[in-house]
Amino acid sequence: MQDTLQTLVGGLSLGAVYALVAMGFSLVYRTMGLVNFAHADIAMIGAYAASTFYLTSRLPFVVAMVLAIVITGAIGLVIERVLRPLENKDFDLMLIGTIGFGIVLQALAIIIWGTTGRAVPSPLESAPLDVLGIRIRTYDLLVMAVAALAVVALAFFLSRTKRGAAMQAVAMDHEAATAVGIDVGRSNALAFAIGAGLAALAGGLVGPMLYVDASLGGALGIKGFAAAMLGGFGSIHGAVVGGVAIGVLDSYAAGHFQGYSVLVTFLVFTIAIMIRPMGIFGERTVSRA
Amino acid sequence: MSRTPRPRVPGTALVAAVALATALTACSAPGESDDDTRSDSGPVKIAVVNARSGQLSSLGDWEHKGAKLAIDEWNKKGGIDGRRIEMKSFDDQGDPTTGTNLARKIDSGNYIAMIGTAESAVTIAMAPVLKQAGIPNITSGQADALVDQKSPFLFLNGPTSTTYDSTLAKHLVQDKGHKKIAMITNNGSFGKGEHDAFAEAAKDLGVTPVTDQVVTTDQKEFSAALTKIRSKKPDVVFIGSEEVEAGLIVKQARDLGITVPFAGAAPQGTPVFIDTAGKKAAEGTIVSSPYLGNDISPAARKFAAAYKAAYGEEAELHGAKAYDGTNILLTALENSDVATGKKLADAIRATTYDGLLGTFEFGADGVGITATTIGVIQDGKLVEQK
Numbered sequence: 001m002q003d004t005l006q007t008l009v010g011g012l013s014l015g016a017v018y019a020l021v022a023m024g025f026s027l028v029y030r031t032m033g034l035v036n037f038a039h040a041d042i043a044m045i046g047a048y049a050a051s052t053f054y055l056t057s058r059l060p061f062v063v064a065m066v067l068a069i070v071i072t073g074a075i076g077l078v079i080e081r082v083l084r085p086l087e088n089k090d091f092d093l094m095l096i097g098t099i100g101f102g103i104v105l106q107a108l109a110i111i112i113w114g115t116t117g118r119a120v121p122s123p124l125e126s127a128p129l130d131v132l133g134i135r136i137r138t139y140d141l142l143v144m145a146v147a148a149l150a151v152v153a154l155a156f157f158l159s160r161t162k163r164g165a166a167m168q169a170v171a172m173d174h175e176a177a178t179a180v181g182i183d184v185g186r187s188n189a190l191a192f193a194i195g196a197g198l199a200a201l202a203g204g205l206v207g208p209m210l211y212v213d214a215s216l217g218g219a220l221g222i223k224g225f226a227a228a229m230l231g232g233f234g235s236i237h238g239a240v241v242g243g244v245a246i247g248v249l250d251s252y253a254a255g256h257f258q259g260y261s262v263l264v265t266f267l268v269f270t271i272a273i274m275i276r277p278m279g280i281f282g283e284r285t286v287s288r289a
Numbered sequence: 290m291s292r293t294p295r296p297r298v299p300g301t302a303l304v305a306a307v308a309l310a311t312a313l314t315a316c317s318a319p320g321e322s323d324d325d326t327r328s329d330s331g332p333v334k335i336a337v338v339n340a341r342s343g344q345l346s347s348l349g350d351w352e353h354k355g356a357k358l359a360i361d362e363w364n365k366k367g368g369i370d371g372r373r374i375e376m377k378s379f380d381d382q383g384d385p386t387t388g389t390n391l392a393r394k395i396d397s398g399n400y401i402a403m404i405g406t407a408e409s410a411v412t413i414a415m416a417p418v419l420k421q422a423g424i425p426n427i428t429s430g431q432a433d434a435l436v437d438q439k440s441p442f443l444f445l446n447g448p449t450s451t452t453y454d455s456t457l458a459k460h461l462v463q464d465k466g467h468k469k470i471a472m473i474t475n476n477g478s479f480g481k482g483e484h485d486a487f488a489e490a491a492k493d494l495g496v497t498p499v500t501d502q503v504v505t506t507d508q509k510e511f512s513a514a515l516t517k518i519r520s521k522k523p524d525v526v527f528i529g530s531e532e533v534e535a536g537l538i539v540k541q542a543r544d545l546g547i548t549v550p551f552a553g554a555a556p557q558g559t560p561v562f563i564d565t566a567g568k569k570a571a572e573g574t575i576v577s578s579p580y581l582g583n584d585i586s587p588a589a590r591k592f593a594a595a596y597k598a599a600y601g602e603e604a605e606l607h608g609a610k611a612y613d614g615t616n617i618l619l620t621a622l623e624n625s626d627v628a629t630g631k632k633l634a635d636a637i638r639a640t641t642y643d644g645l646l647g648t649f650e651f652g653a654d655g656v657g658i659t660a661t662t663i664g665v666i667q668d669g670k671l672v673e674q675k
Contacts, residue, residue: 002516002520003513003516003517003520006512006516006545007512007513007516009512010510010511010512010513010516011510011512013510014509014510110342115341115342115343115346115347115349115350116346116347116350116561117346117347117533118564119533119536119561119564119565119566119567121567128544128545128546130546135544135545135546137544209509209510210509210537211509211533211536211537211565213343213346214342214343215343219507219509250510251510251512251513252513254504254505254508254510254511254513254514255513255514255516255517256513258476258502258503258504258514259475259476259503259504259505261504261505261508262505262507262508
């Protein structure tokens with residue numbers, strides 16, 4: 001019982017990070033109908049940027065995170081601007097464009113930070129909590145809290161603010177949205193910037209849990225993407241549920257199947273997607289090609 | 290009617306492709322030709338293959354620096370028989386598939402020998418191609434599977450996992466009296482080798498591990514495996530994985546309340562392991578290594594000073610291994626009047642070399658060092674266990 005709960009705690013903290021990655025994927029997909037394959041590498045850049053400000057510039061962790069989010073947000077804007085001429089013209093080329101951006105970002109990371117990664121010490125000094133023999137890292141609690149806050153903030157933004165409502169309108173029908181005077185380009189740019197910011201949040205938070213190097217995006221991206229699919233691509237709630245599900249599933253698979261855990265995780269994922277192709281909260285309303 | 294001239298088009302394309310391929314393979318630089326006279330004049334070409342990007346790149350970087358230092362020193366002394374030693378670095382990204390492609394490139398590029406890789410899996414992937422091409426290779430890998438390749442062209446510049454782990458098992462069981470040993474290893478080539486070597490050595494001493502956890506090479510979260518280990522209350526935990534993953538395991542183990550020391554082979558003695566785990570978490574880690582530090586011998590001090598002067602950082606085991614391996618290769622080249630292929634392999638095997646890791650005397654299996662020393666991490670530094 002104790003083992004089961006301890007495994008759950010381990011899975012939840014990484015699940016929260018996967019949820020953040022999945023949210024970024026979903027937000028861009030929701031507004032543009034586009035899967036941003038550079039997303040995971042933006043998270044990697046965010047992790048590197050945050051760790052650089054935190055370790056090298058010796059800024060407080062929170063400040064480092066905010067700076068990292070601003071930087072990746074700007075990268076998101078650049079990507080959107082480059083892809084904008086293709087919008088509604090060549091969808092496949094846009095997809096390939098995002099893949100290309102991912103490769104460029106990885107190469108950039110190697111040029112800027114070198115090939116050797118770095119270990120980021122936890123910003124929280126306090127010892128892990130001990131609840132009935134289950135050890136809970138204080139940093140894990142922080143990660144889960146921040147992820148929860150980000151979910152609430154994003155949901156609030158989309159449903160309660162004018163900009164958010166405009167983005168939703170663009171998602172539903174971009175021609176009608178244009179007709180009522182919504183700037184589709186600006187809406188897309190905003191989606192890309194927020195998506196990239198979420199990626200940096202995930203990357204920056206995961207730094208002290210894992211190890212920051214140019215291949216970090218690969219580790220986060222595939223699980224984050226699976227989380228978004230499992231929850232239902234385009235759904236923010238789905239991203240959260242999917243992220244946590246993948247994190248916990250991964251953790252238990254590691255416990256029971258040891259060396260074959262990745263295989264088991266993706267087998268379960270594949271079966272789940274076969275039973276429910278649109279994911280848990282999936283709605284196939286977005287198709288803008 | 291039905292015999293249209295259309296099929297001729299692929300035919301022409303095929304001819305063109307074959308012609309192009311022939312032209313490309315025949316297209317070597319002037320002064321070079323792909324036959325056995327390749328070493329008669331001009332610079333002595335040596336390939337250094339390592340991961341220069343990805344999670345294992347720190348390992349590749351150290352080995353690269355060690356090899357380069359040795360070659361630079363030889364060149365400063367005038368090379369071999371007045372011929373310059375030319376070193377070319379290749380990036381295998383720590384990936385076996387990339388490695389096999391590089392092996393072919395090294396063959397077609399007329400390289401006389403190869404130093405690297407630091408990765409057992411990549412070395413094993415490259416071994417058949419290099420064996421067929423007759424290119425001697427001195428690797429920093431340590432998995433016993435390297436010896437199982439039975440390639441007369443494959444040499445190890447350090448001990449095998451069996452040597453590392455039987456020394457370690459003896460220390461843990463006989464010297465320390467530990468009976469409850471837990472194991473955590475990864476399912477990669479290195480981790481599998483460590484797993485088998487340590488389990489075997491422990492069995493010979495009459496100890497069965499209380500738990501045997503296997504993780505994947507790209508796993509980052511270990512609470513499931515570590516929780517199981519914690520519940521068995523071991524005296525010591527054997528760890529068989531590369532630097533970064535081992536660091537993460539130890540860091541997370543401490544957070545879970547596992548306070549017993551970890552024990553392992555070469556990766557656990559490196560700064561990357563200590564950085565990743567955190568100085569406090571790594572404290573007390575027991576390490577089996579042929580090179581415990583830069584102050585062990587006068588030769589090590591001299592090497593460390595040269596390394597520091599060249600790269601501005603502290604030398605460590607992997608750099609020392611590559612330095613030894615490269616020196617052995619260059620000595621063999623000098624002794625054999627720059628032989629190639631089988632002759633060069635025989636010359637390497639015949640070379641007795643007093644190196645940083647000990648005295649190399651190669652057996653038929655390509656292993657030159659068969660002993661390690663036990664060290665322990667104190668205040669973030671690896672020191673000899675007295």
